[in-house]
Amino acid sequence: MNYEKIRRDDNIINVTNIADDEDAIDLLELGISIIKYIKLIVLLCLVFGCSGFFGTKLLIAPTYTASTSIYLTPQISESGSLDYNSQMANSKLVTNAVNLLTQNNIMSEVAKDVGLESAESVKKLVSVSNESNTEIITISATTTDPKLSKNIANDTVSTFVKTMQKNLNVRNIEVVDKAKLSYVPSGPNVKKNTLLATLVGFVLGCGYAVLRFLFDNRLRTKEEAEKYLGIPVFCEIPEL
Known part of the structure; x- marks a missing residue:
């Protein structure tokens, strides 16, 4: 009876470790997916940052x-x-x-x-x-x-x-x-608005990368096919 209990506990531990490994792999893949779109993220940060800067300077x-x-x-x-x-x-x-x-x-x-x-x-x-x-x-x-x-x-x-x-x-x-005449503007805060706009661009870029990762169900490599299908791959058709 004690032996069976130990075996059950060992199975629970093994299943938990496998689940943790899969979560770690998913997070790693998510990070790689975000890195793939790093150019887009940087571009959005620049576009939104410049928009915040010039918008504050010219429109406000x-x-x-x-x-x-x-x-x-x-x-x-x-x-x-x-x-x-x-x-x-x-x-x-x-x-x-x-x-x-x-x-x-x-x-x-x-x-x-x-x-x-x-x-x-x-x-x-x-x-x-x-x-x-x-x-x-x-x-x-x-x-x-x-x-x-x-x-x-x-x-x-x-x-x-x-x-x-x-x-x-x-x-x-x-x-x-007494109040004195000053031609130094007290607002708006150009640095703050530029930083906030850049942050918005960064969040949008990362959000786009995460959504593409979550909704992408394609299998691109032999390893991904074996992992998600649970069957061995005997051959691959090369790209011509």
């Missing part, structure tokens, strides 16, 4: 970003010291300021000043961020016109400061750095 308009920063100085208590309550109040004010900067009343004023149609059109061009653990708020404007980007960023800050002083009597806002 460059964008320009202008940024300005404001600092909300903490309120000093009557004793001349900065207490915990003042710090917490200032932190809440920073959070509120980030949200208030893109409200419709401010964006509408900016739209009128820079000559845009509506507050929504300005809001799409403006981004507001707060550096972690600081009272510094950065306002950035990105458009296809560097002058317009600078004007939107600076006008957003000036309108916001005036509104806060007039409506909420908040006077602890200081402009750290």
Whole structure:
């Protein structure tokens, strides 16, 4: 009884090893099939890479970003010291300021000043961020016109400061750095688009090679015939 069990286990091991060998052979053949189409893969990589490069350069308009920063100085208590309550109040004010900067009343004023149609059109061009653990708020404007980007960023800050002083009597806002005119494009990312397009070409080329391998059922050599048919080959007809 123990002998039969050992024989069964040996058969299972042998079958498993044969299956593993066949899988290894299939992977090897797949790799060889991909190598056969290496010229096609390289060609697709070049075509897609050049398309991504020239498409980004010629078809996508460059964008320009202008940024300005404001600092909300903490309120000093009557004793001349900065207490915990003042710090917490200032932190809440920073959070509120980030949200208030893109409200419709401010964006509408900016739209009128820079000559845009509506507050929504300005809001799409403006981004507001707060550096972690600081009272510094950065306002950035990105458009296809560097002058317009600078004007939107600076006008957003000036309108916001005036509104806060007039409506909420908040006077602890200081402009750290005004937006400057820059003709260096901030986008689009030509290198990134070219790399992504090249990767698409590589994937398509490898995919084509894999599909050709999977759907190709032809037997080309004597060894393949013996392997897949399980019978010996006694003769071959040479190609003339």
